[in-house]
Amino acid sequence: MTQRNESAAAGDLQMPMVTLRSADELADALPYFMGYHPSDSLVLVALQGDRGQFAGRVRLGIPGQAEDWEFIGQELPRCLVQEVEQRAGGARPDAVVAYLCREPGPGESGRQVMESLRPLADALLATCRDLGLRVLEALCLSGDRYWSYVCAEAGEGCCPAEGRPMLMPGTSVIAASATFAGIQVRGTQKEMETRLTPLTGPSVAAQEEAIDDAVGEVLPRLMGKKGCLALAADTLVMVNGLIARLQESPPPRSMREDERDDRLLTDAEVARVLVGLQDPETRDRATLWMDGARAAAALRLWRALSRRCVGVYGPYGAAVRTLAGWAAWCVDDPTEARIALELALAVDPDCGLADVLYRAIGAEMPLEAMRGALRSGVAGYPPLSLPASVWPPVDVRAGGEAGVQGELFD
Template sequence: MTKHTESTQPSTAGQITLRSPAELADALPYLMGFHPDDSIVMVALHGERGRFGGRLRLGIPAANEEWAETSKQLAECLVSGSERRGDRPSAVIVFLCQDPAEGEAPEAVMERLRPLAQRLRLACGRLDVPVLEALCISRGRFWSYCCPDSRCCPRGGTPLGLPGTTVMAAAAVYAGIEVRGSLREMEARFAPLTGPRAQEQETALDEAGSALIPRILGGADRGVVREETLDLVRLLIERFRKASAVTGPVSADIGDDGLVAPGEAAAIILGLQDRQTRDRAAEWMEAPDAEPALRLWRAVARRCVGAYQDHAAAPLTLAGWVAWSSGDETVARVALALALRVDPDYLFAKLLHQGANEGLDPEALRRCLREERDEREAGGATCAESPVRPRGGRPRGRHPVGRAGRAPDAHPAAAGRGRIPAKRRGDGRRPVRRRRVYPRSRR
C-alpha cells in the first residue's frame, strides 16, 4: 500500500481550486507524481474548502471477494493516518484507475468496478467520512459514480483533457511538479532482466553462491566477504559516477545494465543478504554518491532473476532509501512497495515505507548512519555492538532498525532461515534439481 501524504499545493500563492469531476480526473497524475494505472486511489479532504490531505494507493484486487475487506482497511488507514497527523478528514475522493482487458470496452470496466466504488463509499460512510466524488478512469476517459446528471457525466464517459492543457497542469509547471509516466512504467525500471541476459545472470549467481556460501557459513570469512562486497559497491558507484560525467545522468536503465558485469552483480546481490553489509551500503545516501548509488541499486535489482528474484528485497530497499533521502518520495514509494511485494516481511523496507508515507524527515536516519560510519572509521564500537544512552535515559541501539525494537541477530543461515529455491521443470512443475542459494536476511 502506498500512501501519499504531501500537500498538493507547494505554497499559498500556488493554490488552485478544482470545481468539477473533469478537473479532479485531470489533476490525479499531478497529485500522485505518476499515472496510477490498475489502482485504487483515495484522497483525504480537510476543512470547508476541501483542502487536499493524505493520499493512499493500492492495486485493485483481482478477486471480487477481497473488495469488502480491502475497502474497510483502506478507509481505516486513510482516516487513522490523517488523525495521527492531527486532522481528521472531512471527506474523501475516490479514483478507480484501470485500462480494459483485451476485448473489453472502457464502459465495461466502469460497470465492473461499480461494486468496488460502492464498497469504498460505504466503508468511508461507516467512519462518518463521506465520499464526495468517486471516479473511474479508463483508457483516457472518466466516469462519475456519484453524479446522476447525464449532461455533466454522460454514460459513454468524458475524455480527459489533453496533457499539459488543464488548470492543474499549468499550476504543476509553475510549481516544478513532474509526472513520471505511469506506475507500470516506473515499476518496469526495476523489473528483472529477461531472455539470454537473465540466463547468463542466473548462471553467475549459481557460481557466486557456490564460492560464497562456504565462506559465509564457515564464519571466519564472513567479515572478509562483507568488506569485499562493500569494496565492490564502492568501485561500481565510482564507475557510475564517471559514466554520468561523460554522458550525463542516464534515465534509461537498460544502458545502466551494461555498466555491471554478471559476476559483479551476483557478488553484490548475495553479499547484500547479510544485514550488516546492507546497512553499511545504506551509507551511500548523499551527494555526490546518491545519484550513482540509486542507479546501481536499480541495476542490481534488475539482476535478481529466476530463482533469485526474492533476493531483490535488499537492493530495492536501498534504492527506496536513497530516493527518499534525496527527496524523491515518488520513486522511494515505488521501490519500497516493490521490495515489500517481493518480501512482505522485510523489516527494513517496512520501516522505511512507513516513514516515507507518514512524511517523516529522513535526516534522523541519515544522522544515525553518519555517526555509525564515523565511529567505525575512528575504530570505535558500532551500534550493533555497543548501546548508547539517549537523552531520555534508557539505553538503546543507535541503529535505526534497532530503535524499532529489533536486537542485532545472527546471520540468517545460523538460525535456519536460508532458503533453497528450486528451478522449475520444463513442464512448469517443481523441480528438476535443487541448488543452494545464499540465505536471505529478512531484516
C-alpha cells in the same frame, strides 16, 4: 494483508491554491496529487473545511482477487481518516474523492473495466458514508477516459456509456498552476516500476547461471564469523567500485537508457554483489554510500541490480530495492522511494529496513534523522577491515539517534 497503503499529507503538495470545480478537473488533478500517474491503483483524497481543502491521501494497489475488495473497501477509508487525524491533531476529514485506476486488458474496453470495479467502488462509498464522509466524487480512470460512480449511483447519467475523455495534458488550471510553481509530474507508476523489474529475454539464463556460481562460491565462506565479515568487506569494495564506474558514465535520462548502465555491469560482478547483499548487516552498511554526490550513482546501481534479480533469484530483489528506496529518498525523490520500497516489501513483507523506511517517509521523518539512525545502527555492527579509500566518507559513530541498535533493521 501484505499490501501497504501509500499516504501523504497536505504538506507534501507544494502547490498554489487551486479551485477544482468539475469532474473533468478532478480527473486531471490525480497525477498532481500523487506526483505521478498511478497504475492499477485505488486512491482516496481527503478534504477538510467548507472549501474542501486537500488534507491527505492514501493509495493502494487494487487487489487481484475480487473477494478481497469488500475488505479493502471497508479498511482503506478508515486508514485515510486515521492518517488525517494523526497529522491534523485529531481533526477529521469532511469529504473524500475516490479514484479507481486500471488500464484495459487485451480486448477489454474502459467501460468494462469500470463495470468490473463497481463492487469495489460500492464498498468504498458505503464505508465513507458510514464514517460520516461526504463523497464528492468517485471516478474510474481507464484508457484516457473517466466515468463517475457517483452520478451513476444517483441515476443522473451524466457520463455517456463510452465515458468522458480526459482533458488534454497541460490544459487544466491545476496543470498551469503546477507549471508556474515549477512542479513536474513524473511518468506512470508502471514506468517507474519497470526500472526495478527483472529483465527478460536471452540474457536471463547467463545471469542466473552467474548467481548460481556466486552462491556456490560464497557458501563455504559463511561457515565462520571471520568469513562472513570478509565477505561483507569484499561486497562493499565491489559496491564502491561499481558506484565509481557509474559516476564516470552519463546518467540515463530515460528508461530506455537504463540499458547502458546494464552493459557497464558484468554478470559475475552483479552476481557477487547480489549474493553479498543478502546479509542484512552488509545491506545496512551499504546505506552509508548515499551521502552527497554518490547517491545518484548509487541509485543507478541499485536499479540495475534489481533488474538482474532474474529467475529463481527474484527474492534477492528485496535488498537492492530497499537500497534503491533509500537512495531515491536521499536524492529528494520520495515518489520513487515509495515505489521501490513497496516493491521490496512485495517480495519480502518481513524486510525490516524497507518497512522502517516506508513508514518514515509516510510520517514525514526528516531525512537527516533517518540517516543518523542508520549510521547509529551500523555503528553497532562488528568492524570491517576496509581500505580508507573505500569506507564511506562519514563517521558512523556520529549523528545517530541514541539507543538505536542494528537489530532494528534486521
